[in-house]
Amino acid sequence: MINNQTKKYSYAIKNHGTFEIITSDNKKLHDSKIVTKNFKISILGQKQSVENSGKIYLFDWQEISFIAIINPIKHSKEYSLWLDNKLVAYSKRLNKQLHSIRTLKGNLSFKEALGNHEIKILSPNNTVVLELSFEVFPKKIQYKKDYKLLQKDCARIVNNISYKLLPNFYKKIKNKSSGITSNAKWWFILDALFEDLIKSLELIQRNPKHNIITDEEVKQIDKVRKPSSKNKIWLTKNTQYISNNKEDGIELISGQYFSHALTLKKKLSYDNYENRFVKYMANQIIIRLTDLKKDLHKNSVSNNKKVVQKITAYTGRLHSILNKIPFSKVGHFEKETYFSSTLTQAAGYKDLLQIYSLLENGFEILEDEFLTLNYKKIDDLYSYWCFIKIFDTIINSSNLKIKSQNLLGLYNGKIKVNVGLNDFTTIKLTSKEHKEISLQYKKEKPLISIEVATKKETPFLSHFYPNYQIINDNRYSEDFNNIDSSLMLFKEYIKKEEIINEVKQKDRTNLKPIILYPSDAKDTNFQNLKKENNAIKDLPLLPTKSGLLENYIRNTVVDETANNNVQEFVGMHYQQYISDREIFDKGILIGRLKKEALQKRLTYLDKKNRYYFPFVKSKNSRIYKVSYLLLTQPESSIALLKKVKSWEILNKKELTDTGIDWELNSEHYLVFNLDNETQQIDTKIEIPIFSFRYTTLRGLYFFKNQEINNALYVANEASYLLYKILIKKDIEFTISWFKDAKDFTCVEFKLSNNLKLICSNRYLHQHYMVENELKPLSSLIDKFL
Template sequence: MKHLFCIATNRFTLDWHRVRQSDHAVLAHSMPVMGRLQLISHGSGLQWRDSMMRSGVPQAVATDASDTNGPPLYEQTEYQLYLRGANEGDTVEIRHRDPVITRALNSQENGRVVHGSVNFRGQIGRSLFSIYVNGNRTLDFEVEVFPTKIDYKSDYQDIVADVQSILTNLAYEYLRSTHQMGKLSSDRPPSKLEWLVLIEQIIDELDTAMNHIAQRPTRALVRRERTSRLERIRKVDSRVRAQVRRGQGKGSLVRLNGISVREQIVERPAELTLDTMEHRWLRNQLVDVQRTLGQIANIYDSEAELTSRRKRTLDGITRLKSRVSRLLNLEPIKEADGDPPIGFASLQLVSAPGYREAYRLLMFLKMGLRLEGDLIQLAVKDLEVLYEYWTYLTVVRILQDEHGPPQNLDSLFRVRSSGLSVQLKQGETQQVAFSTGKHRKIRVKYNPQFSNHDTTLIPQKPDILIRFEEDGWPIIQLVADAKYRIDATDNYRKQFGAFGPPADAINVLHRYRDAILEIDQSESDTFELKRSVIQAAALFPMNPSPDENFHDSRLWESLERLGVGAIPVLPSNTAFLKEWLLSAVRQGGWSMADRAIANSADERSRDWRIAASEAVLIGTLRAPGTREHFDWVMSERVYYQPYAKTQPRQYHVKQVAIYTPASLGSPGIRHVADVRSFEIVDRSDIATPWPPRRNELMVLYRLSPIRPMNRDIEFTAQDFMPTQGRWTTRLGLERARSVSEVALETEPEWRLLEWLRATNKQFSVRLASAKNQDAQNPKGRAWFHFESGDRVRFDGTNGFLWRPKDGDERYFSLRDFIQHQET
């Protein structure tokens, strides 16, 4: 535990410690920062003690209460504080505008001691604490929290600037533990969030200005008609003289200086009044303030349960409403009745003491905010949220630079508002689309959720999804996950060749790649689940050091090799992200498909489907003269058999395998060759060392070099090889272990064979005539005969044809047939 600073006074002592050394990122270590500790005393009588200290600050400066230097504090770091009253019987308290930051603090010894932990989590900026002694505010101290993984003065400010360039409200919150300094902007009206931030900032000054107006109001002279007795008229004007001449007025006539005059005359004396246009303008503005506060409060009143932050916010709004109500009851404002003219302005309103301050402050409420300057304190969102927003906007910006503005740019600005928190809308609707031509479209989605029960067991929610839609190709997608975490340990660097996101963050990418599925409709109108994510990258905040080449790290290389990796991204370093994105954007469907990691089972299944459609001839050797025939085939690389009009497979042979009989050793199928070409010729045209037995048409196959098979197919006691040879497919040839198994030409037949063997079923295999196979719907010609006299054959898409000894034939799927046999 490291002692960071101590504030020692005659009223209390506060000690602040860091619990343990955090794994601050390399960037934070390489760019040291000076922290902040500003002390603001309230009232007189507070005396500073010599035991004050600030880590990293010379002791001569540490005891100077006016100096603002202090130790830097960091995000995601646990701190311990200990506050103790100096005098017996004193109670102490530490307060913060954000209740979350102080909820781990405890009070002991009847309120004389406060201690506990403080963790700013992902919040960056200045944070103000207040110390109360015996219920009186005694001291404020302000610290500054720095990011651990990025540069505070460049990368962090650039991230905030990029986010608020889209929408300022995305960058900040109403109530957080830290704040940044901001300024007013007149380029747009404020949102309710900005408005509430402003009214909270100006309410004290507005209160002072309005009280000054109440104490020294500027009154106006007004003339109102009233009927007065003659003796009470102080000023005889033209209106009074006209009434006397005409005998107008009320009451009986009386003689006055020889003139007959009515007892009462209507006059218009000048009077002072508080009902001025300036006061009416101020009253209207305060009424608007009160109405807006009520609208914001209704957001929280409608919620059944409030969090501590929301409750604190609602309490703050209630206090603001009370203060505005008091201002409305000040005499000058209360006396004002009516509305000022539209666009009213006066020299008094903008220049008189009190009036000009109130006018300026109320006009502030009509302006927006910017996260720069030093006028307004703004609470910024947690850094991991800002980083996620920024990476999404950066991906959009890179694609915009490549293909121009997206087709639906307005959708980027759609937000959802929860109380006073403004966030990017998540899910399928939050996307922008780029058209890269007539036949291709790219969509960038923010936080889409995959929760379809037909495609997902557990919902998946990546941060960013780049979706490619191209004619003739299924959906191809890239995933980017913003991870504001770095593993900067030596073991990590040794394993991956660079610092990067933690291993668990990379594991999540493997899950996204395999768990995000799309329903693909095949040409046969069947719906199949297919993987659509070909690459997934974790985006993490770091600048690789100049002495390392990130391209050589496993994090980068594995993107192409494994489809999963990591990319460093910061405002000062977007080159790697741009390279990754554009390498996909500038490729077509074929090239992108090549980047997908193939599934070995899928490839084998696809190969077997093709193999089931490729005809293979199992050739036999003549007897006698078996050795002579074998040597001739091997040297001349040809093989022939009689032409048969009823055997169309002769035209589609892909391979010829050679069965060697017992006369040449152990019997079996040991050699194979690909068919290069074939022709139909007379037997007399084929030159052989032995004479032809008779002249007939032959199919002559010209072969590639004859090679030994990868695995011999042995001849067993139950096997039978016809003298004229046997037909099969490449699937049967590659999977067979015995000569009889060669007859099984399709995958379903092999599945059935494996089940029969596993359950020790007794059966035999008999062949129907050989036919050409349909690559999309291969059928078997092997009948599985059982001791009961029943038999079954694979019949392609119809399933298995079951012909019992007694009864009608039926079709089964393999699973249903197995269940039927087991019952």
């Protein structure tokens, strides 16, 4: 129970009077052995030494009374009392006489004003006669520990988010002027910007800086257009081209006939400073990736496997680019001081240089108010942390990408945290499955809202109310009979708020108000949180106790059901499945090389790296969206897989001029320009294809391993997962491409009971059309499978 006895602190001010502070004598403060380094007292400019028992310690719920008895002085102005440089009260005379005794009285409350405070008494001529510094503690005496934990975790999460947003920021962000990035930071930057780095290299590859140089070439004498001035000397050294027979060449010297000579020829050269520097940058990245891979192999941690796989893939892609023109024609880079407007302004070069500079030096995050809040604003810091913690949990538990946000911005080229600066901080996330999650932080309440929306389902809305002041732990309260009073009062407040929200959000369902509050109490069972859906729930949350929030987010916002199905039937961890699926889900056009003039067609394909199909008028056709060609051969199990670089439309004559001497039946053709590399795939059986069909890399590899014809129909992620489930459950089925000209990914499964299941990338994630109704995979497994 609270000790109702009062405690008095008295201070004598020489030649001025006395000053007293009266507060309840809180035994809890003394028993807790709190030590403050922030107590100071100066009287008329002289610091006073005070024993620990005489220092002022206050909880934020305590009020204090003060009274100053001031000696009579002849002065028309009054004494004044100031709290944190704000005027609180003036002194008053006991009677109307000028030289009367004066009193200075009042009460002070420090609710939600934690941390250091300063009281000053000023004389009528504005001289500081007393200056008192002391500290106000919250109900939870561990608030300093909480503050440091919150601040540290905020910095960690913001740092992680900044890497995710680098693709949006890197073109305008300023790299540090000096310093070397650690391996961890270097990797995070590269991982975030690798696709942009590849795009820059490919842009340079398509339009590299070049010079036109004059070169000499040996040619037959009748084909020499611009003879070289070095021909005299050259001919004397190359007598094999001189003959006495006039039929062997042209007579330049009497009796001597020359069959060949040097001619001048202009040609493109890519061997310049800029391209050598680009090649040098790419090689330096490869070297560091190789070193990083070696270090990871030495420290064999399970989490390293995925990083090693990425490093291998990144290194391979960089080598592939460097082995092609123009970089294969570029010499060694010599370090020298040289200004190049190409590197700082030209397309591709400019972005690549910026990425490389960030890799070498890193970037800065402004340590503004967000990360330097004093103890008085721990309530704000806790609310901010709750918001970014929820966002961090969602983004790390799903395959969602950031669509838009105002959480982080740029200020003078440096990343700045905007939480608390705006009335509303909003983040929008999207996925390939047409799922969108919006997070919003409203500063005034504070309130965190999560809205999950899809094209087919009613949006789901949940409200989180962070409140650092709520107590729910006996260790932090003296009033053990009133432990949950603040929580109950806050729930009453939320009920009123939610009624207002429901009126405003009539088109939303599943409002789930949840109170977030700091506590070291053990996480309760998640199932308890899921019960009583309409009740206001309370959820303890600190950096050291975040498991319950993370479980709640994963199970309600991200939907863990789909994850479990993947792990059960596909045989791989869901996060690995998410990271791998983009590698496989590349559209493949399957075409047949005709038996007629087969060898000529193969030679044309090998030399020209192009292949053609009859022109398809509709630009919405799936044929324009493929990433690879798989060209099959008649009466053979060998198929050729080539990557598509670009496509163009040519008429019959234009296509014939590229080197075709067999009959063409159409007037216009869709021509694919292909990568030089060809992958031969032995499918073990002849692929029964007429005209052309479509699949994905996943379907192709699945087909190779399964050696089952219909595996080629696996044209999207949903079809792959359903295929695996049906096989594992030993359910008979047939599969085919669904006839939908506008949908490249539509696949139909037909079960033995004539039940049809249709899947498409256009549907919700892991949803299937059954009897004209879209249903999730989990319900299909329970009901039909």
